[in-house]
Amino acid sequence: MPALHAISPDTLARLVALPGAPAILDLRDAPAATLPGARVLGVATRPTAPAGRAVVVVDEAGGAAAAAAVALLRSDGVRAERLEGGFAAWASAGLPTVALAHLPPRHDDGRTWWVTRARPKVDRIACPWLIRRFIDPDARFLYVAPGEVLAVAAAERAEPFDVAGEGVVWTHRGERCSFDALVDGFGLVGHAPLARLAAIVRGADTDRLDLAPEAAGLLALSLGLSRLHDDDHAQLEAGLTLYDALYRWCRDAQGERHDARSHRPAHAAVTA
Structure with a gap:
């Protein structure tokens, strides 16, 4: 029972x-x-x-x-x-x-805090999505001027990401981007939908559009979002929906095709 x-x-x-x-x-x-x-x-x-x-x-x-x-x-x-x-x-x-070995310490509000450069495009929206959906659903993100990321990280005990600097763990390594670093560091490399999504993010973020056919589309949408929103947090909230959709496609919608005949009623398809 x-x-x-x-x-x-x-x-x-x-x-x-x-x-x-x-x-x-x-x-x-x-x-x-x-x-x-x-x-x-x-x-x-x-x-x-x-x-x-x-x-x-x-x-x-x-x-x-x-x-x-x-x-x-x-x-x-x-x-x-x-x-x-x-x-x-x-x-x-x-x-x-x-x-959980690399999970940053929680603040008094019970949340992990993360900090990165302002005016995000690809990685700095993709990484917060990954953190919110897989690592800490209550995570707080701080967007600051590029030259202030490490100082704010130290002052606020916030985890820096997608920025160069001594001791920064979640950043680019060779041809791999910050999103890859988070997937690897939090033990998610074996999750096939995330592996597919990581290739798309990497292609869009590192000008390697050949890595996945969807990378060019992600880049276009990311640049469009950055121009629609002058507030980084508003852009992040809009971007979360974009990555939710991409993840769901990576998980179980890759086999579906769409054209003018795809969704016609059965009787219409027979007589067409």
């Missing part, structure tokens, strides 16, 4: 990293890796739900800790489920996990 108020790893995997995904609360203490977009709470923290969001609770094996947390959340009117089999079942199924 299925567990009460539970969701299977396969079902949850179809929801993660999408804008309407449930909030994932990981009850394990100091895990080495977690699910994409999960908030690691630890066993001693009573879980609370982000306003208006469904919740999936994760423990090591889908046991009593998760069941108790789900019961508490549901008593508060939250639509909560536990992950069947917990993290162990998720990992055994070969589903994507996020390594």
Whole structure:
């Protein structure tokens, strides 16, 4: 008999990293890796739900800790489920996990802070999308003048990215861009949709449009967004939708084609 108020790893995997995904609360203490977009709470923290969001609770094996947390959340009117089999079942199924060794320290607001150069084009929108969807859904991003990135990083304990400088981890290395560095550093290299998206981002960001047919389109849309918005945060919010769509295409829409006949009703296609 299925567990009460539970969701299977396969079902949850179809929801993660999408804008309407449930909030994932990981009850394990100091895990080495977690699910994409999960908030690691630890066993001693009573879980609370982000306003208006469904919740999936994760423990090591889908046991009593998760069941108790789900019961508490549901008593508060939250639509909560536990992950069947917990993290162990998720990992055994070969589903994507996020390594936490390089996660920046959280601030008093519970968020990781990141800083980069103002007036983003490709990488400086793609990287925040990756961080928000896979690493820290509450991450805060600071856009500052190029010459001030490292000073602001030090003053505000913010993680610098897509900027050159001593000790900067998340930046270009050879032909690979900052998006690649994040995918590698957080252990997401085996997730095929992200690998496809990384090639598109790399091609658009490094003037290698030959790397993926979609790179030219991403570059055009990115440059267009940068001209539509004079506020970097407004551009970021618009760009998140663009990358949500690209990720979903990379995940399960590559085989679909479209032309004048693609979506005609069946009877029209027969008589055409």
